[in-house]
Amino acid sequence: MAILEVKDVRFSYRTRYHQVDALKGVTYAFDEGKVYALVGKSGSGKSTLLSLMAGLDLPQEGEILFEGRPTSAMNLDQYRREKAAVIYQSFRLFPALTVEENVTYPMELRGLGGKAAREQARALIQKVNLPETALDRFPSMLSGGEQQRVAIARALGMDSKLLLADEPTGNLDTENGNHIIDLLVRLAHEDGYCVIIATHDMDILQKMDCVCRVQDGTLHTVK
Ligand SMILES: Nc1ncnc2c1ncn2[C@@H]1O[C@H](COP(=O)(O)OP(=O)(O)OP(=O)(O)O)[C@@H](O)[C@H]1O
Ligand SMILES: [Mg+2]
DSSP states (O other): OOSEEEEEEEEEEEOSSOEEEEEEEEEEEEOTTOEEEEEOOTTSSHHHHHHHHTTSSOOSEEEEEETTEEGGGSOHHHHHHHTEEEEETTOOOOTTSOHHHHHHHHHHHTTOOHHHHHHHHHHHHHHTTOOGGGTTSOGGGSOHHHHHHHHHHHHHTSSOSEEEEESTTTTSOHHHHHHHHHHHHHHHHHHOOEEEEEOSOGGGGGGOSEEEEEETTEEEEOO
């Protein structure tokens, strides 16, 4: 069964005088163990689709099913907290928390605290290839590539196999960007995550299992 199913999803942004029909009927199924790219020109709806899959909003028509259950029937706060891990171009770490505290934060939200959380944080930091000495540093004391690794480690601390990434390499140089993509591919292929990456970076597409183009509010399979 697909971990995430998008079924005829429509979404419009409505402001006082205007309406933007961002998604006009998108259908697709995402499996565990695969890495997907969402491509398409600026404004095509990639981030909108990711934010609906992340539970930041609900589709106005159609539905999104996580492990077979529509997000509209879930407690969205809980879904965001426990199931939909998101990483962003700008990392969005908590600046006043150490790396360890950043990584244990989502664990604590789901009731895993203290020594067990710290041990898991240590293991996750290792998994994303950061040195243990990073644990008691603040995000500002890390390079961009390292901060993105922390963001991934934090996402992995959630109890979920779904990893959504909105331009995760957008603020990184080519080399660091490649390392992040390789890490995301490994998480899919070795640990069974479903990784969905919105990107403008055409160079990473050969590493993807599937590529979808978002165009005029609809989604087309490219690969
Ligand atoms: N909060 C908002 N209010 C109104 N319109 C919005 C809002 N957010 C996005 N839009 C519009 O919805 C459409 C889709 O935007 P979206 O951010 O999903 O595109 P994108 O594919 O992620 O673009 P980019 O590659 O530049 O990140 C665009 O026309 C955008 O202007
Ligand atoms: Mg976007």
